[in-house]
Amino acid sequence: MELSVQEYQYLVSEITRETGAKRDGSGKNLIVPRCPFCGKSGGKFGIYIGKATAHRRPFMAHCFSCGASTRTLEQLLAAIGRMDLMVLQTADIAAPLNLHLLEKDEAEEIDDELVLVSNSSSGWSPTQSIYIFSPGIRSTGIDVFEVP
Numbered sequence: 307m308e309l310s311v312q313e314y315q316y317l318v319s320e321i322t323r324e325t326g327a328k329r330d331g332s333g334k335n336l337i338v339p340r341c342p343f344c345g346k347s348g349g350k351f352g353i354y355i356g357k358a359t360a361h362r363r364p365f366m367a368h369c370f371s372c373g374a375s376t377r378t379l380e381q382l383l384a385a386i387g388r389m390d391l392m393v394l395q396t397a398d399i400a401a402p403l404n405l406h407l408l409e410k411d412e413a414e415e416i417d418d419e420l421v422l423v424s425n426s427s428s429g430w431s432p433t434q435s436i437y438i439f440s441p442g443i444r445s446t447g448i449d450v451f452e453v454p
C-alpha cells in the first residue's frame with residue numbers, strides 16, 4: 307500500500323482530530339491522550355507517523371499501558387472507529403462520488419500511480435487528465451498534465 311503525500315497528510319490530520327492527539331517532540335509520533343483499546347488516559351498510546359524504516363511503518367501504533375498495537379493503517383482506523391478513512395485506498399477518480407477531486411488544485415490527491423481517465427459511458431465527461439506520481443517522491447515532484 308502506497309499513500310500519496312496528500313493522502314498521508316489528510317490521514318494524519320483526521321487521526322489527530324479524531325483522537326485529540328498531539329505530536330511528540332520529534333514530530334514522528336502522535337501521542338493519543340486516551341488509548342482506544344484499554345481506555346487509559348495519560349498519553350500511553352502512540353502512533354508512528356514518520357517515514358517507513360526497516361522496523362516501522364507509518365500508522366503503526368502501540369499502547370504502553372495495555373500493550374495493544376496495530377501494524378497497519380487499517381487496524382489503526384478500525385481501533386479509532388474511522389474505517390471510513392480507508393475509502394481513500396479505493397478511490398476511483400472516474401466514480402461520481404469523487405467529482406470534487408477533479409478540481410485542479412486537489413488533483414494531486416487522487417492517485418499514486420499512472421492513471422489515464424477516459425470519458426465514461428455515463429455521459430459525464432471529465433477533463434481527461436494523466437496523473438503521474440512516483441512513490442517516495444516529494445509533493446513538489448508531482449506533475450499533473452492536462453490532456454486537451
Ligand SMILES: [Zn+2]
Pocket residue numbers: 341342343344345346351369370371372373374
Ligand atoms: Zn491501551
